[in-house]
Amino acid sequence: MAEAQKESKRWVISTREEMRDAAVTVAREAKRRVSIFTHDLEPGIYDDPDFLEIIKRLVLSQTYARIRVLIADPTRAIKNGNNFVHLGRRLNTYIEFRHVREDLRTHAESFCIADDKALVYRLQASRWEGIVDIHEPAVAQLYGKMFDEIWLASEVEMEFRQLGV
Numbered sequence: 001m002a003e004a005q006k007e008s009k010r011w012v013i014s015t016r017e018e019m020r021d022a023a024v025t026v027a028r029e030a031k032r033r034v035s036i037f038t039h040d041l042e043p044g045i046y047d048d049p050d051f052l053e054i055i056k057r058l059v060l061s062q063t064y065a066r067i068r069v070l071i072a073d074p075t076r077a078i079k080n081g082n083n084f085v086h087l088g089r090r091l092n093t094y095i096e097f098r099h100v101r102e103d104l105r106t107h108a109e110s111f112c113i114a115d116d117k118a119l120v121y122r123l124q125a126s127r128w129e130g131i132v133d134i135h136e137p138a139v140a141q142l143y144g145k146m147f148d149e150i151w152l153a154s155e156v157e158m159e160f161r162q163l164g165v
Contacts, residue, residue, distance in 0.1 A: 007135040013120070014129050020045050022120040022132040023112055027054045029134050030114035032065055034058070035147045037111050039072040039125040047083040056087060059094035067095040070150055072105045072125075098154040107150070116141050 013022050023045050027034055034055065036046065045051070046069075059065045069088075071077065074097070077085055088095035100107075110125035119140040122130035133139065 008133060009135065010131060010133040012129070012131055016044060016128050019120070019122070019128050019130065020048050020051070022130075024048065024050045024054060025134065026112050026114045026118045026120045026132065027051055027058070029118035030058055032062055033115055034067045035113045035144060036067075036069045037107070037109070037147055037150070038069065039110060040074070041069075041071060041077040041082050041084060042110070043080070043082065052083055052087055055084075055095070056091070059091050065094055068147075068151060069095070069097045070100050070147065070154060071097060072100045072107070074099055096156070098151060098156055100150060101154050104150050104153060111143055113140050113144050113147065116144050119143060
């Protein structure tokens with residue numbers, strides 16, 4: 001228990017820049033898996049070059065790495081393009097996108113979990129206020145379980161799988 005407290009580092013975020021930095025920090029903690037629940041892939045966050053580099057290194061260095069992304073409304077990401085989507089198309093064995101089933105789109109939150117231990121969480125996806133913790137397994141596992149339930153009930157987003165010319 002003392003070791004968990006020693007490693008734990010929690011802080012509050014309130015701006016877009018802090019959210020971007022938090023997403024990078026949480027992704028950097030991942031050794032095998034990153035799970036993202038987002039409403040629209042938040043441009044400037046999940047397509048940030050630093051975030052993408054961490055994801056790319058993770059999937060290219062770990063045979064069993066897996067990046068799963070649940071998107072409530074993928075329309076903007078598909079229409080406007082997104083560098084994370086482009087990376088996912090190139091590394092589609094490791095990165096998978098799913099469209100949240102319509103009846104499950106009532107979740108207002110947004111979060112990113114790394115290996116069931118690190119987490120950035122925003123209660124309202126439309127706002128930047130949230131918390132980050134790089135070692136909080138109990139909370140990360142709680143949201144990970146919710147993510148898994150929604151993941152299993154959702155469908156693969158075919159628009160993200162299509163290769164662009």
